[in-house]
Amino acid sequence: MATLRSSSLVAFLALCLTTLPTSLGSSSPAPIIVPVQRVVNSSTSGHNLVKAGQARFEAFNRIQTRTKGFASAAPPSTSLTDQIVTFTINSVVAGKNFSLIVDTGSSNTWVGANPANRLQPPATLDLFEVTYGSGAVLGLETDETVNVSPDLAVVNQSIGEAIESVGFDGVDGIMGFGPVDLTEGTLSSSPTGTIPTxxxxxxxxxxxxxxxxxxxxxxxxxxxxxxxxxxFGGVDTSKATGPMSFFQSTLPFWAISQSATFGDTTIMNLTTCVVDTGTTLVLLPDDTFTAYQDLTGGTPDANTGLLSITPAQLDNLQTLSFIGTDVNGETQHFDLTPNAQLFPRALNTEIGGSADGIFLIVASSGSSAASEVGCIMGQSFLQRTYSAFVTPSGDSSGAGTVGFATTPFTDATTN
Structure with missing residues (x-):
């Protein structure tokens, strides 16, 4: 999904030295690696995918305009686990195992979505409440040691223990990896404070x-x-095939400014895009999506709600490129090849589509590019790049950077 246009070894080494933050240099300790599991939700339909993505989009824009104070959870419009694929990590809290969603689009960590796998209620009346647009949770906040993996523990981590949650079938909660600002207003004892992630x-x-x-x-x-x-603590260069390019992020999300082209045609001017592991699809502003649909010739499929194309249209499908200016002032292209724009055919029937159908992973956000947040670069983008989310010098109050690099899957024909 990311085809950077400088691939020589010399360019790779030079850019590694100039684009990586000092903390990611060769003198840093090796990062701690934790495996990620994939959970496929066989009850998801394509319509749910689009609806869930648009609900996430709406939630991001609501956060931009929220008033200060303790959150007030509205009923979610869809489930977070309506995404066809959920990425989770297995963690241990208070001696119990939990399967937690990996979410760069939120920042609270909590457990107990599965009522059969809840901790004892903590001796506190400190409420936490989070609405995701695609799910909601209410519970009590407490401090626990969280074993992210057997080799990685964080002590005195403030986490939520759910009393009630909606939209989290098949998982135990969330580990939030967004900027700490996203936790503001989620704790009753500190309505305008934040919770360290x-x-x-x-x-x-x-x-x-x-x-x-x-x-x-x-x-x-x-x-x-x-x-x-x-x-954790750095990038795993063994997974990248090119240099990391970093883009300035804007709080309170991991959000970067990107434009987009389809082939030689510009379809999106600079727009704020959230980089989100919790969304399956790539969501584009309504007018951008319309232009994309016209250029691909795709038509909405009645069963899945996704754009469907013919084999002949696939032969003519062009590369969808996201383009931005990195922290060094250089223009970088990260590309979704024609194959990368296809919904995984192995999962066609899981979302109600025909096994031999050709569906696209690009959908409309349901809003315009003028929105505070204009698009979401979801899992379908992230599965074609290596990504990094960096808070500068541990300063959780400062805007960070989001980095991308090519991987062996960037140009792969897995779909």
Whole structure:
């Protein structure tokens, strides 16, 4: 999904030195690697995928305009696990195992979505409440040791223990990897305060030397469900085939400014795009999506709600490129090849489509590019790149950077 147009070894080494933050240099300790599991929701339809993505989009825009104070959860319009694929990590809290969604689009960490796998209620009346647009949770906040993996523990982590949640079938909760600002207003005892994230505490406790999260997600096939990894404290260069390029992020999300072209045609001017592991599709502003649909010749499929194209249209499908200016002032292209724009055919029947159908992973956000947030670069983008989310010098109040690099899957024909 990302085809950078400088691929020589010399360029790779030079850009590694100039684009990586100091904390990611060769003198840094090796990052701690945690495997990511893939959970396929066989009850999801394509219509749910679009609806869930648009609900996430609406939630991001609501947060931009929210009033200060303790959250007030509205009924969710769809389930977070309506995404066809959910990426999770297995963590241990208070001696119990939990399967937690890996979510760069939120920042609270909580457990107990499965009523059969809840902790004892903490001795506190400190309420937490989070609405995701595609799910909601209410519970009590407490401090626990969170074993992110057997080799990675964070002590005195403030986490939520759910009393009631909606929209989290098949998982136990969320580990939020967004900027700490997203936790503002979620705690009753501090209506305008924030809750240090897992990444904040790992850094402040000296467990990692850089507040950097690397994310590697392989495209979804019928292979082993362990098909990704999180890299805590740095990037895993073994997963990248090109240099990391970093883009300035704007709070309170991991959001970057990008334009887009389809072939030689510009279809989106600079727009704020959230980089989100919790959304399956790539969501574009309504007018951009209309232009994309016209250029691809795709038509909405009645069964899935996704754009459907013919084999002849696939032969003529052009590359969808996201284009931005990196922190060094250089223009970078990260590309979705024609194959990368296809919904995984192995999952066609899981979303109600025909097994031999050709569906596209690009949908409308339901809003315009003038919105505070204009698009979402979801899993379908991230499965074609290596991504990194960096908070500068552990300063959780400062805007960070989002980095991308090519991987062996960038130009692969997995779909």
């Amino acid at each position: 897992v990444m904040d505490n790992l850094f402040s406790q000296g467990t990692i030397s850089s507040e950097t999260l690397g994310v590697f997600l392989a495209p979804t096939t019928e292979d082993d469900p362990v098909n990704g990894e999180l890299s």
